[in-house]
Amino acid sequence: PPPPPPRCLRLSMAAPLSLRIGAECPVTRARLCRLRLPHQALHTPVFMPVGTQGTLKGIAVPQLEALGCHICLGNTYHLGMRPGPDLIAKANGLHGFMNWKRALLTDSGGFQMVSLVELAEVTEEGVRFSSPYDGEEILLSPEKSIEIQNALGSDIMMQLDDVVSSTVTGPRVEEAMYRSIRWLDRCIAANKNPEKQNLFAIIQGGLDAELRKKCLKEMIKRDIPGFAIGGLSGGEEKDHFWRMVLLSTEYLPREKPRYLMGVGYATDLVVCVALGCDMFDCVFPTRTARFGSALVPWGSLQLKHRQYAKDFKPIDEECTCPTCKRYTRAYLHALFKSDTAALHHITIHNIAYQLNLMSSIRESIQQRRFPEFIQQFMKRMYGSADKYPRWAVDALSAVNVKLE
Amino acid sequence: MKLILSSLVNGCRHGKLIEVGRKRSKSLDIPGCLLYTRTGTAPHLTHDTLNLIEGVPEPVHLTLSTLAEHQEVLEEYKEGIGKFIGMPDSLIYCSQNDPASPCPSGYNTNKTVSVWGGGGRIELTLSKFMAIQQAFKPDWYHCMADGEPLPPGSSRKRINKSVDRTLGFLDECLKVHQNSEVLKDAEIIGVIEGGDILEERLRSARETMKRPVGGFLLDGLQGENMTDDLKLDLISSVTGELPVDKPRLIHGIGKPDEVLECVSRGVDLFEGFFPYQVTEQGKALSFNFKYKVDPEAEEEKSLAVPLHQIQGQQLSSTCTSVTHEQCEKNNIFTMLHRNGSGDNDISSKTSDCDGKMKAFSIDLKNEQFRDDFSPLVEGCPCYCCKNHTRAYLYHLLLTNELLAGVLLMIHNLHHYFAFFQSIRDALKDGRLKDLKELIAKQKV
Numbered sequence: 053p054p055p056p057p058p059r060c061l062r063l064s065m066a067a068p069l070s071l072r073i074g075a076e077c078p079v080t081r082a083r084l085c086r087l088r089l090p091h092q093a094l095h096t097p098v099f100m101p102v103g104t105q106g107t108l109k110g111i112a113v114p115q116l117e118a119l120g121c122h123i124c125l126g127n128t129y130h131l132g133m134r135p136g137p138d139l140i141a142k143a144n145g146l147h148g149f150m151n152w153k154r155a156l157l158t159d160s161g162g163f164q165m166v167s168l169v170e171l172a173e174v175t176e177e178g179v180r181f182s183s184p185y186d187g188e189e190i191l192l193s194p195e196k197s198i199e200i201q202n203a204l205g206s207d208i209m210m211q212l213d214d215v216v217s218s219t220v221t222g223p224r225v226e227e228a229m230y231r232s233i234r235w236l237d238r239c240i241a242a243n244k245n246p247e248k249q250n251l252f253a254i255i256q257g258g259l260d261a262e263l264r265k266k267c268l269k270e271m272i273k274r275d276i277p278g279f280a281i282g283g284l285s286g287g288e289e290k291d292h293f294w295r296m297v298l299l300s301t302e303y304l305p306r307e308k309p310r311y312l313m314g315v316g317y318a319t320d321l322v323v324c325v326a327l328g329c330d331m332f333d334c335v336f337p338t339r340t341a342r343f344g345s346a347l348v349p350w351g352s353l354q355l356k357h358r359q360y361a362k363d364f365k366p367i368d369e370e371c372t373c374p375t376c377k378r379y380t381r382a383y384l385h386a387l388f389k390s391d392t393a394a395l396h397h398i399t400i401h402n403i404a405y406q407l408n409l410m411s412s413i414r415e416s417i418q419q420r421r422f423p424e425f426i427q428q429f430m431k432r433m434y435g436s437a438d439k440y441p442r443w444a445v446d447a448l449s450a451v452n453v454k455l456e
Numbered sequence: 457m458k459l460i461l462s463s464l465v466n467g468c469r470h471g472k473l474i475e476v477g478r479k480r481s482k483s484l485d486i487p488g489c490l491l492y493t494r495t496g497t498a499p500h501l502t503h504d505t506l507n508l509i510e511g512v513p514e515p516v517h518l519t520l521s522t523l524a525e526h527q528e529v530l531e532e533y534k535e536g537i538g539k540f541i542g543m544p545d546s547l548i549y550c551s552q553n554d555p556a557s558p559c560p561s562g563y564n565t566n567k568t569v570s571v572w573g574g575g576g577r578i579e580l581t582l583s584k585f586m587a588i589q590q591a592f593k594p595d596w597y598h599c600m601a602d603g604e605p606l607p608p609g610s611s612r613k614r615i616n617k618s619v620d621r622t623l624g625f626l627d628e629c630l631k632v633h634q635n636s637e638v639l640k641d642a643e644i645i646g647v648i649e650g651g652d653i654l655e656e657r658l659r660s661a662r663e664t665m666k667r668p669v670g671g672f673l674l675d676g677l678q679g680e681n682m683t684d685d686l687k688l689d690l691i692s693s694v695t696g697e698l699p700v701d702k703p704r705l706i707h708g709i710g711k712p713d714e715v716l717e718c719v720s721r722g723v724d725l726f727e728g729f730f731p732y733q734v735t736e737q738g739k740a741l742s743f744n745f746k747y748k749v750d751p752e753a754e755e756e757k758s759l760a761v762p763l764h765q766i767q768g769q770q771l772s773s774t775c776t777s778v779t780h781e782q783c784e785k786n787n788i789f790t791m792l793h794r795n796g797s798g799d800n801d802i803s804s805k806t807s808d809c810d811g812k813m814k815a816f817s818i819d820l821k822n823e824q825f826r827d828d829f830s831p832l833v834e835g836c837p838c839y840c841c842k843n844h845t846r847a848y849l850y851h852l853l854l855t856n857e858l859l860a861g862v863l864l865m866i867h868n869l870h871h872y873f874a875f876f877q878s879i880r881d882a883l884k885d886g887r888l889k890d891l892k893e894l895i896a897k898q899k900v
Binding site: 105106107108109110111112113114115118130134135139142143149150151361362364374375378379380382383386387389390391392393394395396397400 | 494495499500501504508528529574826843847850851862
């Protein structure tokens with residue numbers, strides 16, 4: 053077994069993060085925790101909506117607060133380009149700039165570079181690319197990423213990792229894994245704000261169990277407040293995906309939060325909570341809203357479609373969000389081609405859907421009936437057992453839940 | 457409804473409409489503006505964000521342009537347009553054309569008018585028009601009208617026709633209205649046409665007055681097809697004919713100076729589309745309507761920018777050699793408006809300082825706002841100004857974020873509604889002249 057991680061004594065005031073486990077599911081690996089961060093205390097499992105450019109796509113702060121959102125994301129890559137860290141620092145950090153008083157998590161910029169930038173070149177130094185706005189050559193190094201995130205002032209910062217698509221195989225995956233460890237150490241060294249900002253590591257290793265294990269064992273040795281499971285929200289086979297998640301939560305320390313990056317479909321959330329993950333983020337619910345797709349417990353409604361033109365029910369009759377309390381599917385259908393307010397209505401509903409799902413999950417863990425919750429959820433979503441996705445059945449079975 | 461005038465001075469009316477609406481339960485102050493909507497929504501805003509604004513007026517203004525295509529849906533819905541759009545308790549006024557969208561002319565006939573919706577042209581016969589009103593169940597609506605903008609120098613014959621057609625439509629609407637169970641508590645607004653010919657305008661007014669209408673709409677004045685002077689004279693003449701005890705609406709007038717000219721000529725209610733147009737340009741209404749305070753002192757106070765916010769290294773290093781007082785006195789803001797950064801020579805600008813006054817709005821896409829952490833308008837109590845900065849709006853506009861429209865709409869509506877309150881205050885105080893002068897100074 054690996055040697056226990058070195059303990060760092062904090063002599064004075066509270067650490068910028070504390071996790072208290074409130075309840076643990078006796079059947080699965082799910083846990084209900086209280087996570088205290090500099091700007092906000094909140095309960096996990098938690099879904100974090102993504103506000104890429106310092107705004108949550110048309111939703112004003114009081115609306116987001118009213119939905120019960122306690123933490124959301126900003127993107128270092130986008131904000132680092134526009135408006136840039138100097139301006140945000142002048143504005144009292146990202147909190148001050150967007151006037152969000154609760155918790156913020158920023159990613160490192162690594163993922164965007166791989167997904168958004170065509171000719172990004174990765175070296176040991178960092179990632180070199182051309183700015184899409186003015187063509188200027190930029191190097192995003194671990195130090196630069198942390199410098200930007202320090203200026204943003206987020207409660208949780210992510211290390212810069214060497215991101216490789218989960219569909220890639222071969223020596224590149226191993227190279228990326230080891231480099232991510234070295235970059236983690238550089239990020240830790242570069243953090244000018246360890247008392248106020250929490251730096252999370254990101255476990256890499258692709259879909260290779262041995263590489264993942266090596267990465268886990270090494271990263272756990274570092275004294276950091278939390279861990280993310282990375283490299284798993286690409287187009288990989290779900291069958292491999294869940295096994296890597298399960299492997300990760302087996303090794304990750306119990307008393308620190310586990311953040312599964314880029315996961316946000318309802319079924320994935322439920323299953324990965326069962327596998328032991330605490331925090332999730334995904335653009336899906338807010339992005340799909342802007343295409344007219346409303347999330348419901350049995351799937352989604354494409355409100356642009358003509359079938360909703362005379363449908364006078366709300367999106368979900370059991371939903372208590374501001375949209376469902378006042379507007380019908382028919383009105384949203386009519387409004388969709390005409391005004392951006394339609395997008396906002398659906399975005400509000402989708403965020404409410406995600407947050408309510410997590411709230412129900414937490415409640416069921418608290419009441420020691422999470423396995424029953426899973427059964428009900430799957431039945432509602434898929435209708436009958438023959439429609440349950442194979443990977444979900446297998447994953448849940450691995451944590452002792454047999455779907456009926 | 458009843459109109460109670462608290463004052464009528466030189467044709468300027470100040471008062472209240474009471475017992476308004478199908479339930480006779482609402483009241484509204486005049487002069488006032490309507491809440492402009494597209495497809496039943498204040499643009500960009502949900503119920504909750506609309507509620508962040510103080511002083512949102514009744515009635516809600518709907519247009520057939522943006523809603524007629526949904527007639528079948530409303531007929532099946534049966535519960536009226538107010539509930540459908542999520543405003544079940546609001547006063548609803550339904551007009552024909554959308555003031556903020558183009559309305560091509562040449563399509564109206566003796567029996568039909570056309571409106572332009574999302575799916576293209578919709579032709580309305582009288583019976584279709586009334587069927588829509590019965591499905592919508594508004595509190596007010598204006599009768600079907602041939603008010604399409606006529607090019608200048610339109611033949612007398614064409615203008616004459618627009619008056620005749622509209623009167624004919626009014627009579628037919630009234631027939632259906634009076635026999636309709638669903639519409640019997642609603643009010644029909646008569647529409648006054650007449651192009652740019654005084655005689656026709658007066659004829660339209662006098663004839664319309666004979667019918668049992670709840671109020672009057674001055675129509676056909678929206679376009680650029682006549683001089684301002686002619687337009688205002690026609691308005692005066694028409695309102696001079698109209699009974700004192702019924703409200704007068706006008707379409708197509710939204711700029712603050714034009715609003716005041718119309719208030720001076722007996723107009724009571726205005727469409728509220730101007731803040732929307734300003735929003736769509738990425739601008740924030742910033743004109744000063746505080747006639748009670750010395751306008752020059754207000755101006756200096758709100759425009760002088762603290763030195764540390766001045767953009768550009770060169771500029772601030774030059775400024776350190778000049779005192780803060782000197783900058784204020786020389787109206788350093790002029791320089792910023794001109795060219796955000798890089799101009800070292802303050803002294804050459806001082807002579808320009810009394811030249812440009814600010815316009816009705818500021819363009820937040822301008823780079824000078826990139827690191828301006830002050831609110832959109834200093835002292836504005838709206839949600840946007842209390843919680844967000846110019847720098848943030850600049851960022852949202854630059855990155856094409858949806859929130860820009862939401863926040864700008866909140867500020868612009870707030871500002872515009874507050875302007876109308878200042879009109880009512882000025883009338884009460886007998887100081888409309890001061891307000892007019894203040895606004896006129898800011899016109900660019």
